[in-house]
Amino acid sequence: xxxxxxxxxxxxxxxxxxxxxxxxxxxxxxxxxxxxxxxxxxxxxxxxxxxxxxxxxxxxxxxxxxxxxxxxxxxxxxxxxxxxxxxxxxxxxxxxxxxxxxxxxxxxxxxxxxxxxxxxxxxxxxxxxxxxxxxxxxxxxxxxxxxxxxxxxxxxxxxxxxxxxxxxxxxxxxxxxxxxxxxxxxxxxxxxxxxxxxxxxxxxxxxxxxxxxxxxxxxxxxxxxxxxxxxxxxxxxxxxxxxxxxxxxxxxxxxxxxxxxxxxxxxxxxxxxxxxxxxxxxxxxxxxxxxxxxxxxxxxxxxxxxxxxxxxxxxxxxxxxxxxxxxxxxxxxxxxxxxxxxxxxxxxxxxxxxxxxxxxxxxxxxxxxxxxxxxxxxxxxxxxxxxxxxxxxxxxxxxxxxxxxxxxxxxxxxxxxxxxxxxxxxxxxxxxxxxxxxxxxxxxxxxxxxxxxxxxxxxxxxxxxxxxxxxxxxxxxxxxxxxxxxxxxxxxxxxxxxxxxxxxxxxxxxxxxxxxxxxxxxxxxxxxxxxxxxxxxxxxxxxxxxxxxxxxxxxxxxxxxxxxxxxxxxxxxxxxxxxxxxxxxxxxxxxxxxxxxxxxxxxxxxxxxxxxxxxxxxxxxxxxxxxxxxxxxxxxxxxxxxxxxxxxxxxxxxxxxxxxxxxxxxxxxxxxxxxxxxxxxxxxxxxxxxxxxxxxxxxxxxxxxxxxxxxxxxxxxxxxxxxxxxxxxxxxxxxxxxxxxxxxxxxxxxxxxxxxx
Amino acid sequence: xxxxxxxxxxxxxxxxxxxxxxxxxxxxxxxxxxxxxxxxxxxxxxxxxxxxxxxxxxxxxxxxxxxxxxxxxxxxxxxxxxxxxxxxxxxxxxxxxxxxxxxxxxxxxxxxxxxxxxxxxxxxxxxxxxxxxxxxxxxxxxxxxxxxxxxxxxxxxxxx
Numbered sequence: 069x070x071x072x073x074x075x076x077x078x079x080x081x082x083x084x085x086x087x088x089x090x091x092x093x094x095x096x097x098x099x100x101x102x103x104x105x106x107x108x109x110x111x112x113x114x115x116x117x118x119x120x121x122x123x124x125x126x127x128x129x130x131x132x133x134x135x136x137x138x139x140x141x142x143x144x145x146x147x148x149x150x151x152x153x154x155x156x157x158x159x160x161x162x163x164x165x166x167x168x169x170x171x172x173x174x175x176x177x178x179x180x181x182x183x184x185x186x187x188x189x190x191x192x193x194x195x196x197x198x199x200x201x202x203x204x205x206x207x208x209x210x211x212x213x214x215x216x217x218x219x220x221x222x223x224x225x226x227x228x229x230x231x232x233x234x235x236x237x238x239x240x241x242x243x244x245x246x247x248x249x250x251x252x253x254x255x256x257x258x259x260x261x262x263x264x265x266x267x268x269x270x271x272x273x274x275x276x277x278x279x280x281x282x283x284x285x286x287x288x289x290x291x292x293x294x295x296x297x298x299x300x301x302x303x304x305x306x307x308x309x310x311x312x313x314x315x316x317x318x319x320x321x322x323x324x325x326x327x328x329x330x331x332x333x334x335x336x337x338x339x340x341x342x343x344x345x346x347x348x349x350x351x352x353x354x355x356x357x358x359x360x361x362x363x364x365x366x367x368x369x370x371x372x373x374x375x376x377x378x379x380x381x382x383x384x385x386x387x388x389x390x391x392x393x394x395x396x397x398x399x400x401x402x403x404x405x406x407x408x409x410x411x412x413x414x415x416x417x418x419x420x421x422x423x424x425x426x427x428x429x430x431x432x433x434x435x436x437x438x439x440x441x442x443x444x445x446x447x448x449x450x451x452x453x454x455x456x457x458x459x460x461x462x463x464x465x466x467x468x469x470x471x472x473x474x475x476x477x478x479x480x481x482x483x484x485x486x487x488x489x490x491x492x493x494x495x496x497x498x499x500x501x502x503x504x505x506x507x508x509x510x511x512x513x514x515x516x517x518x519x520x521x522x523x524x525x526x527x528x529x530x531x532x533x534x535x536x537x538x539x540x541x542x543x544x545x546x547x548x549x550x551x552x553x554x555x556x557x558x559x560x561x562x563x564x565x566x567x568x569x570x571x572x573x574x575x576x577x578x579x580x581x582x583x584x585x586x587x588x589x590x591x592x593x594x595x596x597x598x599x600x601x602x603x604x605x606x607x608x609x610x611x612x613x614x615x616x617x618x619x620x621x622x623x624x625x626x627x628x629x630x631x632x633x634x635x636x637x638x639x640x641x642x643x644x645x646x647x648x649x650x651x652x653x654x655x656x657x658x659x660x661x662x663x664x665x666x667x668x669x670x671x672x673x674x675x676x677x678x679x680x681x682x683x684x685x686x687x688x689x690x691x692x693x694x695x696x697x698x699x700x701x702x703x704x705x706x707x708x709x710x711x712x713x714x715x716x717x718x719x720x721x722x723x724x725x726x727x728x729x730x731x732x733x734x735x736x737x738x739x740x741x742x743x744x745x746x747x748x749x750x751x752x753x754x755x756x757x758x759x760x761x762x763x764x765x766x767x768x769x770x771x772x773x774x775x776x777x778x779x780x781x782x783x784x785x786x787x788x789x790x791x792x793x794x795x796x797x798x799x800x801x802x803x804x805x806x807x808x809x810x811x812x813x814x815x816x817x818x819x820x821x822x823x824x825x
Numbered sequence: 826x827x828x829x830x831x832x833x834x835x836x837x838x839x840x841x842x843x844x845x846x847x848x849x850x851x852x853x854x855x856x857x858x859x860x861x862x863x864x865x866x867x868x869x870x871x872x873x874x875x876x877x878x879x880x881x882x883x884x885x886x887x888x889x890x891x892x893x894x895x896x897x898x899x900x901x902x903x904x905x906x907x908x909x910x911x912x913x914x915x916x917x918x919x920x921x922x923x924x925x926x927x928x929x930x931x932x933x934x935x936x937x938x939x940x941x942x943x944x945x946x947x948x949x950x951x952x953x954x955x956x957x958x959x960x961x962x963x964x965x966x967x968x969x970x971x972x973x974x975x976x977x978x979x980x981x982x983x984x985x
Contacts, residue, residue, distance in 0.1 A: 086919055093927030094915040096862015096902035100928055103861035194826075194847060280962045282866040282874055283928045332864070332928025333962050364867040556925035556963060714922040714968075721965030722925060749871035749960060757966040758957045 071675070072776040074709075079636070080568040081777045084714045087560040088579060089330075100330045101286030101302030102361055109288065110139055110189040112350050112360040113196035114343065115203050116370060117178035117185055120212035120436040120742025121225070124176060124185065124205060131202035132188055137195040140353035141203070142346060143186045144175040148318045154232060155315065162239075164232040167405040169316040171439050172345050178207070179227060179404030180438050181743045182369025187343075189350040189358045212436040212742030216378045216399040219246040219433045227404065227434045234406030234432035236446070238415065238487075243431065247399070250411055252428040252486045260393025260425025264384025266465060270458055274450040274791075274809035275735035276376040276401060279443045280726070280754050283332020284367040289347035290357040297324045297348055304334040304553055305592025310584045312341045317348060327583040328553045335726070336442030337372040339592045365747035373736060374443035375401035375408050377450040381417070383458050389468045391423045391477045398451055399431040403439040408432050412528065413447020415487055416788075417455050420496060420526035420680065421477045426486050436742050442594060444723060445527045445784035449730055449791055453809060456523040456792030460799065470522045470796075471509070474682075475500045479526075495706040495770030496680045500524070502768055503682050508702045517689045518699070519801025525681045525788035529781030530595035531673040535588030536605035538566060538613050539666040542659055544652030546570065546613075548579040551590025552602040556722075556783075557715040561599040562606050564711055565777065569610035571637020572651050588670050596679065596781025599711055600772075605671040607776045612667035617654050620661045624649075675774015679785035681705040683724065683793040689801045691820060694813030696732055696798070702764045708772040708780030716782050720765040723786025729755045731791035735810050831895045835860070836904025844891040850884075851875045853891030854901060862902035862931045866960065873959030876932040876939075877901045883939040885958070902931035905938060913979040914938055914972065923972035925963030933959050937973045945981055949974070 092098040129141045153166040169175075173184045186203050190196035211225040218224060226245045233240045233248035243249035261267060287301040297319065303309050306326040314321040331338060343360040350358040362371070377400050384393035396417045402408035414430035463470045478496045485491055503509050503522065513520050539547040548566050552558060563577035570577075590602065618632040621639040625647055633640040639654055641647035649657075658664055686700040703720050710716040733753040737745040746752045771778025795806045804819040828843040835858065844853045851868070854860045854877070863886060866874035870885040877886045878900040905912045914934050917923065924930040933956065940947055940955040947955070952973050953966075961969060 084922075087922075090919045090924070090927070091911075093924060093930050094911065094919050094934060095906055096860075096931045098927055099861075100864070102855070102865065105859070194845075281926075281928075282872055282960060282962055283864070283926070284866070330928075331926060332866075333926045335962070361865075364869070364872075557922070715925075718922055718925055718964055718968060721967050722963045723965075725965035726962065748869055749867045750869070754960060754962065756957050756960065757969065758953045760966060762967045762970070763965050 071773045074778045085574045098330045106357040109357045111193040112189045113200045114184045115186040115200040117183040121210040122207035126206045128204040132199040135199040137191040138199045140189040140350045144173045165315045187346040216433040238411035246434040247431045255425035257425045257427040261384045263392045265387040267384045269382040272379040272454040272807045274377045276373045277734045278372040279335040279337035281333030285362040288359040289351045291352040299326045302331045304339045325585045368747045379454045393425040396428045402432045405439045408440045409447030416448045417451035422483045444787040448788045453791040460796040519797040521793045521797030523789035523792035527679040527785040532591040533672045534602035534605040538609045544655040549582040551587045552598045553593045558598040561711045565603045596783040604673045605669045608669035609667040616665045677708045677772025677780030681785045683789040685793045694816035704766040706768045709778035717765040719783045720786045721763040724763045727787040727790025731794045834898045848891045850889040851886040874932040876935040913976040917972040917975040921972040923968045929961045
């Protein structure tokens with residue numbers, strides 16, 4: 069692991085240039101998934117299961133096949149039964165690719181309302197939809213299993229006779245017919261509780277939520293006559309889509325080119341295949357390119373969601389406010405196939421406090437809902453909600469200030485983590501002190517039924533493989549191509565790091581996102597990693613460019629390369645300081661001195677800077693309706709170094725508002741038969757502009773030594789503490805302790821009535 | 826299905842096109858006229874990504890049939906700038922980072938332009954009320970509000 073010497077003064081990093089892709093986005097010219105057309109293109113539609121759990125007895129596609137305007141119909145029978153289905157996903161453990169394939173199109177059973185069963189390609193989407201509805205599927209209905217506790221009960225209906233235990237961050241082991249388990253421990257938890265003066269134990273439930281990106285899932289595929297496949301899609305990871313397609317279609321990875329278009333939001337949910345293999349096989353069968361666009365209802369029914377949970381936790385504290393022991397049990401929905409966010413969820417539950425005795429268990433639980441996908445700090449919001457509301461309760465019991473309590477117990481650099489390694493550089497104490505010193509914390513809240521809440525949040529982030537190419541043009545401008553799709557401005561944050569390293573201006577760098585045929589392998593844009601990890605790849609490629617350019621200067625001046633001083637975009641002859649090239653001057657001499665230069669770096673950095681944050685919220689409760697109004701909200705976060713402070717602020721504000729939605733409104737409603745009842749954005753109620761105030765972002769910068777400019781990931785942790793902060797403010801306002809998410813007006817009224825009865 | 830002839834003025838240009846009666850105005854704009862700046866986020870009037878101005882009124886183009894636009898005047902995101910000169914809202918959304926992924930942005934820009942046409946000095950409350958039909962999942966809305974305020978200021982200064 070590198071420890072970089074971070075320059076004290078940065079020239080470009082920390083400024084706010086305009087993003088190069090922005091002009092196309094404000095004029096409507098940017099090409100998102102559905103803005104792409106090919107001549108002769110057909111349109112595909114999916115027939116989806118109306119049942120939550122059923123065995124497919126037969127499928128009759130004959131009426132669809134003969135429907136005028138239809139060119140191809142596919143079912144699971146048109147897809148290979150995968151011969152080597154278990155792949156090693158490195159640290160993530162193992163993934164069963166047959167599960168991935170079956171999630172795209174059901175083979176023997178349907179596992180959730182909306183599970184794809186067949187697909188049709190036709191002259192237009194209306195015809196495709198009509199034809200899809202003519203497909204007759206005979207189902208044998210099975211009992212649906214709709215929540216973690218019933219899935220874990222003794223007599224639960226079993227979803228899969230066999231399954232590969234889920235794995236995301238840490239492996240799990242099969243423990244129950246519908247669940248696998250992981251355990252983490254540190255110290256001696258029973259001795260720890262013996263030491264405690266006060267012990268509280270609480271239970272929590274949270275409902276299934278969706279990432280809610282405004283652009284749905286869209287793909288266009290073309291099967292070439294030579295067996296080469298081209299896919300244009302909106303994704304967080306073109307290489308992930310390519311690799312998954314290759315594995316489920318049993319094609320060579322090199323035969324598939326995935327071209328990433330602009331992405332209209334992802335938040336973790338656009339990292340894997342759904343309709344993509346269907347479009348490829350429909351294209352193969354029809355001999356025409358095929359576009360498929362998921363509707364909003366399909367997106368809610370069949371993609372995304374993040375786990376509903378059941379949590380039971382126990383905390384032990386001494387009278388002076390020292391946390392001495394904790395037990396945390398979290399059961400997280402995996403959805404229809406194993407591999408949900410239980411490991412990051414439970415392993416971040418307590419990580420931000422230094423508690424010597426900890427026992428954690430997590431269950432990855434199969435239920436008849438869509439296979440869950442990562443959602444911004446996957447798994448951490450429910451576990452944070454549980455622990456931070458319990459901490460608030462302890463503070464009140466002990467009559468301790470909530471900031472002082474957290475300062476007293478804060479995880480510090482070098483403290484041992486439950487995952488077994490020491491905590492890297494972390495600025496938690498600074499964050500908490502910033503809360504204390506802020507005008508919001510010191511202000512008077514005023515008014516009846518108003519309250520203030522604080523919550524403290526943590527997230528890991530990740531490094532993982534990234535690639536970047538730099539090529540110097542003869543006019544001194546530079547092409548930058550990375551393998552990381554840009555969800556929110558990372559083309560500019562990468563260009564800024566290249567400009568910083570090369571000693572040139574950001575508008576001399578032209579950043580782009582490469583397709584799988586033109587740039588080196590990169591992991592998806594996930595885990596707050598792009599500005600950090602792809603930034604390191606850019607930095608390394610820039611160092612290579614500088615070294616190559618120094619060699620050319622040495623060649624021109626006929627001196628040893630060691631005698632070239634590189635200083636802020638200038639190349640100076642140390643033996644004769646009158647001789648100097650600017651970057652642009654030297655770029656103009658490259659073709660004549662051996663040809664153009666380019667550099668590629670593949671990085672997989674390990675020096676991830678942990679994300680730490682505190683959120684402070686004031687709210688008012690209407691005690692007649694149960695409605696909550698957020699009055700003031702301040703989020704304090706350590707960015708390490710904010711490369712583009714406006715975008716960092718945007719990440720904090722956007723993540724916080726998603727967290728507010730999770731806290732107060734958002735949930736999947738299933739009926740008793742397992743049908744999703746709220747499949748529109750009217751009924752799946754995400755925050756509108758009128759629901760939230762300005763989120764004030766306070767950015768602190770404690771540099772991460774694992775990045776050349778001190779960068780930490782920033783994107784994910786803002787979604788972690790809002791639910792707990794709001795719950796704590798609710799208690800402050802009206803004296804109710806909420807133990808479920810979302811905290812809807814109806815639940816708040818029930819709670820208010822129960823305390824006044 | 827029979828296609829009907831529709832005549833409309835779109836972004837100041839006279840257009841004639843054929844469309845099926847079941848096609849929404851959104852679908853016609855995107856798939857028949859290739860004006861793909863107008864986006865589909867929900868197709869049922871809940872997200873505002875498909876906002877256009879039809880005969881002076883802000884509408885969700887997904888909730889109107891293409892044939893209903895016959896004889897109408899339509900402004901889409903492609904018509905908001907004058908050539909290469911950005912509308913002040915486009916400028917402030919760009920400079921003030923009033924967008925992240927940029928997918929909902931055309932809808933917000935069209936909706937906000939309709940507001941500023943009616944109200945040259947909207948308060949924050951008025952801006953939030955007006956834009957309540959537009960969903961953004963990335964920004965948390967604050968920078969959008971500020972971009973609208975900044976554009977209103979530019980327009981007022983220009984009007985002096």
